[in-house]
Amino acid sequence: MAHPSSYQPSTGIERWLDARLPIMRVMHDQFMVFPTPRNLNYWWTFGGILTFMLVAQIATGVVLAMHYVPTEDGAFDSVEKIMRDVNWGWLLRYAHAVGASMFFVAVYIHTFRGLYYGSYKAPREVLWILGVLILMLMIATAFMGYSLPWGQMSFWAVTVITNLFSSLDAVIPGLGTQLVEWIWGGFAVGGPTLNRLYSLHYLFPFLIAGVVALHIWALHIPGNNNPTGIDVKSPKETVPFHPYYTMKDGFALLVFILVFAAVVFYAPNFVGHPDNYIPANPLQTPPHIVPEWYFLPFYAILRAIPNKLFGVAALMASITILFFVPWLDTSKVRSTRYRPIYKWFFWAFVLTCLALGYLGSQPPDGWYLVFGRIFTLYYFAFFLVVMPVVGLVEKPRGLPGSITEPVLGPEQAKGRRAPPFWPAAPVRHGQ
Amino acid sequence: MATHETPFDPTLSPDDGEPTRRDVILIAAGGFAAIGAGAALWPLLDQMNPDASALSLATTEVDISHVEAGQALTVMWRGKPIFIRHRTDQEIAKAKDFSVDDLIDPLARNANLPEDAPASDDNRAAKDREPWLVMIGICTHLGCIPKGQAVGDYKGEFGGWFCPCHGSQYDTAGRVRIGPAPQNLAIPPYSFLSDQKIKIG
Numbered sequence: 001m002a003h004p005s006s007y008q009p010s011t012g013i014e015r016w017l018d019a020r021l022p023i024m025r026v027m028h029d030q031f032m033v034f035p036t037p038r039n040l041n042y043w044w045t046f047g048g049i050l051t052f053m054l055v056a057q058i059a060t061g062v063v064l065a066m067h068y069v070p071t072e073d074g075a076f077d078s079v080e081k082i083m084r085d086v087n088w089g090w091l092l093r094y095a096h097a098v099g100a101s102m103f104f105v106a107v108y109i110h111t112f113r114g115l116y117y118g119s120y121k122a123p124r125e126v127l128w129i130l131g132v133l134i135l136m137l138m139i140a141t142a143f144m145g146y147s148l149p150w151g152q153m154s155f156w157a158v159t160v161i162t163n164l165f166s167s168l169d170a171v172i173p174g175l176g177t178q179l180v181e182w183i184w185g186g187f188a189v190g191g192p193t194l195n196r197l198y199s200l201h202y203l204f205p206f207l208i209a210g211v212v213a214l215h216i217w218a219l220h221i222p223g224n225n226n227p228t229g230i231d232v233k234s235p236k237e238t239v240p241f242h243p244y245y246t247m248k249d250g251f252a253l254l255v256f257i258l259v260f261a262a263v264v265f266y267a268p269n270f271v272g273h274p275d276n277y278i279p280a281n282p283l284q285t286p287p288h289i290v291p292e293w294y295f296l297p298f299y300a301i302l303r304a305i306p307n308k309l310f311g312v313a314a315l316m317a318s319i320t321i322l323f324f325v326p327w328l329d330t331s332k333v334r335s336t337r338y339r340p341i342y343k344w345f346f347w348a349f350v351l352t353c354l355a356l357g358y359l360g361s362q363p364p365d366g367w368y369l370v371f372g373r374i375f376t377l378y379y380f381a382f383f384l385v386v387m388p389v390v391g392l393v394e395k396p397r398g399l400p401g402s403i404t405e406p407v408l409g410p411e412q413a414k415g416r417r418a419p420p421f422w423p424a425a426p427v428r429h430g431q
Numbered sequence: 432m433a434t435h436e437t438p439f440d441p442t443l444s445p446d447d448g449e450p451t452r453r454d455v456i457l458i459a460a461g462g463f464a465a466i467g468a469g470a471a472l473w474p475l476l477d478q479m480n481p482d483a484s485a486l487s488l489a490t491t492e493v494d495i496s497h498v499e500a501g502q503a504l505t506v507m508w509r510g511k512p513i514f515i516r517h518r519t520d521q522e523i524a525k526a527k528d529f530s531v532d533d534l535i536d537p538l539a540r541n542a543n544l545p546e547d548a549p550a551s552d553d554n555r556a557a558k559d560r561e562p563w564l565v566m567i568g569i570c571t572h573l574g575c576i577p578k579g580q581a582v583g584d585y586k587g588e589f590g591g592w593f594c595p596c597h598g599s600q601y602d603t604a605g606r607v608r609i610g611p612a613p614q615n616l617a618i619p620p621y622s623f624l625s626d627q628k629i630k631i632g
Contacts, residue, residue, distance in 0.1 A: 156575065160596065163574035170613065182476075186485040188510035188569075196479065283505060283512050285575040287595050303597060308572055308613045364597055 005029050030220055035238035036245050037226035039403050043117075044224065044245075045252030046110040052253055053103040054212065058205050060096040061145075068148065070198035072191035075150035076279045094268040100142050101271045102260045104294035107135060115325070116346060118334030119225040125326040127218040130211055132322045137208045139295070139319070144201040146292055150194060151276035156289045158197070159189045164302075170309040188282060228403045229334025237403050288363065296360030297353050301379065303364040304372040314376065321383050328383050330391030333399065341394040342386070349382045485509070490632035492624065495563075503580045505568060508619060508631045512576055514568035514592075515629065518603060523561055525590060526552040526604040534615075535607050541618040550615055555604040557623065565621050565629065566605045570594040571614040577601060592616070 007025040009015040018025055067086050069078035082089035111131070114120055120128035147158045162183050168176035185192030223232065232238055239245075263270060271293050275286045291299050301318045305311035321328075336343050352375045359375065362368045400406045491508045495515060498504050503516040518526075531537055531549050538547065539554035548554045557563040570577050572594065578584040579592035579601075587593035587600035589608045594600070599612035606615040621631040 160573040160575065163572075166574075167613075181481055182479050184481075185479055186481045186510055189574075190510050192482070192485070282510065283507075283576060285595060289575070289596050306611050308611055311611070 003029070003033075003035055006033055032240065032242045034220065034241040035223065035232075035235060036241045037224050037232055037403055038237060038239045038244070039226050039228065039407065040224060040245065040248070041227050042248070042252055043109070043113040043227075045249045046106050046113065047219075048249035049106045049253050049256050050103070050110060051212065052257075053099060053106055054205065054208060057096065057099050057103060058209070060092050060099060061202070061205065064092055064096055065202060068198075070148070070195050072150070072194060072280075075148060075194060079149045091264070094264045097272065098260065098264045098268055100145060101292070101294065102256070102263070103138065104142070106256070107138060108294070111135065111322075112350060115349075116336045117225055117227060118229050118329070118331070118336065120326045121229075121329065121334050122326070123222045124218075124225060127215060127222070128326055129323055130215040130218055132319070134208055134211050134215060135322070136319060137204055137211065141201060141204040141208065142292065142294070144197040144204070147194065147197045148201065149276055150280045152278040152280060152284075152286050153273045153276040153289070155189060155280035155282065156285055157291055158193060160289060162189065162193075164312045164315070167309040167312045190282075225334065226403050227335060227337065228400060228406065229338070230399055230403060233402055290361050293357065293361075296358075297356035297379075298360070300356040300360035300372050301376045303360070304369070304376040314380075318379060321380070325383065325387070328387040330388050331394065331396070332391075333396040338397040338399055339390075339394060340397060342390045345382060345386045345390060348378065349386075352378045352382070490630055493629045493631065494627055495629055496627035500562060502582075505580050506631070508567075512568040513619060513631055514564070514566045514580060514605070514616070516564045516566075516580075518556075518562045518564055522590060522603040523552065523556075526555070526602055526606075535610060535612075536614045538615070539618070540615045542620040543618065543622075550604075550606050552604045555606065555615070555618065557621075560623060564603075564605060565631070566616040566618050568592075568616070570596065570599055570612055571607065571616065572597055572599050572610075572612040577616075 005025055005028075007018070007022075007028040009018045009024070014024060017023070064082065067078060067082050067089065069075060079093070082093050084090075086092075114128065114131065143157070143161060147154045162180055165183065166176035166180045168179060170176070181187060183193070184190065185196060223238075226232070273290065290296070298315055298318055302311045302315040305314050331339060331342065333339055336346050355371065355375045356379065359368055359372045364372065401410065489509070491506065493504070493506050493513075493515065495504065495517075498515065498517045500517050501519045501522075503514060506513050506515065531551050534550055537550055539550045541548060541554055543558070544554055553561075555564065557565060568576055568580070573596060575594050575596035577592035577594040577599070579586040585593050587609070589600055589602035591601040591603045591605060591608075594612065597611050598609070599607055600609040601612075601616055602608050604615075605618075607613070619631055621629055624630050
């Protein structure tokens with residue numbers, strides 16, 4: 001949040017740089033002393049984890065690109081060459097492939113955290129919108145990256161997803177076909193398609209990095225939300241980002257990396273599909289096409305709708321609806337902690353997303369289809385009905401007077417000594 | 432603004448509210464810049480369209496002399512599989528035995544016929560060679576390759592083709608009978624060069 005700069009250039013060279021490009025001042029003010037609510041829990045550590053994952057994906061990706069061959073004939077073999085011949089190639093590729101999954105684990109937790117604690121509400125709407133934009137860029141990047149090994153799943157995932165655009169033929173005849181051939185660079189998915197997906201897969205992470213910079217900028221204007229969802233009322237309710245949250249984020253990151261490493265070393269193909277170790281064959285569709293796990297809920301929504309155009313529209317809407325969340329939620333209270341009715345709908349929504357994920361991996365018939373439709377209905381109803389209506393009819397629980405009160409008790413207001421682990425002076429608030 | 436130091440040019444900024452010479456220059460310059468930017472953008476977008484080498488693979492010739500009734504052949508044309516089926520008499524009868532009005536897609540989707548031709552069996556099968564069916568073997572839903580070409584394949588309830596991806600089913604004339612596919616299998620431009628040879632494209 002906005003606070004006066006406390007940067008003191010201590011050497012001549014720092015003063016010289018500070019007068020020309022105050023980058024050290026920005027780093028100091030925004031990442032060292034930045035006032036951060038003292039009550040952030042571990043769900044707040046995923047922003048740092050995501051930053052790490054982006055850097056890790058770019059680092060492993062850039063070196064993999066030194067060995068990968070983006071041609072119809074060379075792609076599959078070059079990936080196998082990376083696995084067998086390139087020094088540490090197996091590690092780099094598994095870290096990159098598993099890294100994509102871990103990236104999505106983190107981003108989904110981060111998104112649900114924002115939903116639960118109302119982090120999208122004023123004044124953080126732009127912050128939220130930039131986050132949704134990052135999510136969409138991540139989805140596009142992951143999809144393009146998955147095509148590159150040019151196995152059966154790669155090829156048919158590209159075929160099915162690019163064909164989604166042909167549904168526009170139902171709006172303007174010929175438009176969809178024209179668009180799809182433009183995307184393919186031919187009359188079917190082939191070498192030109194692979195080559196351009198590779199080019200864009202290299203570009204998009206840097207677009208993500210750019211939007212991440214904006215995301216952090218937009219975060220540092222209002223400052224962090226916190227588990228109570230109420231505003232920071234005094235500087236006493238904050239601690240400097242360093243060392244308090246560099247340590248907390250760092251610890252969470254280590255635990256996250258531990259899980260990441262466990263998957264890379266012990267189950268690197270756990271989330272992969274064995275069919276992707278069969279080279280792409282345009283004449284043979286695998287009996288059961290499934291996307292990567294992190295797309296399964298969206299895939300289930302696509303298949304729940306029996307009409308091609310509306311199925312695609314529902315798929316698109318399931319993500320773009322997130323942009324409107326700040327205005328769909330009518331509640332005056334940010335944190336779901338203090339929303340006794342909404343809480344139940346929220347957890348039902350989490351369950352719905354998990355259920356759609358399971359249904360997306362199953363064949364679209366019989367009961368799977370019935371449940372797919374029920375959960376798809378609730379997915380949209382959560383945003384379009386629950387958020388506006390519950391916000392209006394619900395009577396929230398009483399909010400605490402300050403973000404420290406639920407922990408330290410109201411007697412703090414009377415000026416009692418803070419517990420010894422609290423480094424700050426006695427907290428005064430509510431005045 | 433005009434001052435004593437700068438000579439006043441009334442065509443640049445008169446006070447009567449009419450468009451001035453400066454407005455015209457600004458709009459014209461902005462317009463040319465926009466057109467120029469658009470023209471410069473076009474090669475960046477159009478380069479993604481199918482290139483000359485993709486377009487040059489426009490035709491392919493297929494020998495069908497060894498395809499007996501009840502058999503099928505798959506060949507590649509423009510990177511797409513082409514289904515060629517030599518239908519049996521029962522399959523033809525099955526394809527004729529219902530009303531075109533009941534179809535999901537009532538159009539023939541035959542590149543050799545007018546766009547509004549109805550999806551009757553005559554309009555789907557090869558001209559004057561009723562047993563032969565030549566189609567692009569790509570499901571019109573999301574582009575999977577339907578099953579039904581090989582002898583042991585499941586061909587769906589209508590004896591034609593079955594798409595394993597999302598369960599679309601096609602009849603023995605390649606018309607969609609059970610969704611989600613929105614259209615009948617497309618028929619490419621083709622002609623019989625002789626009884627043994629088809630030219631596709």
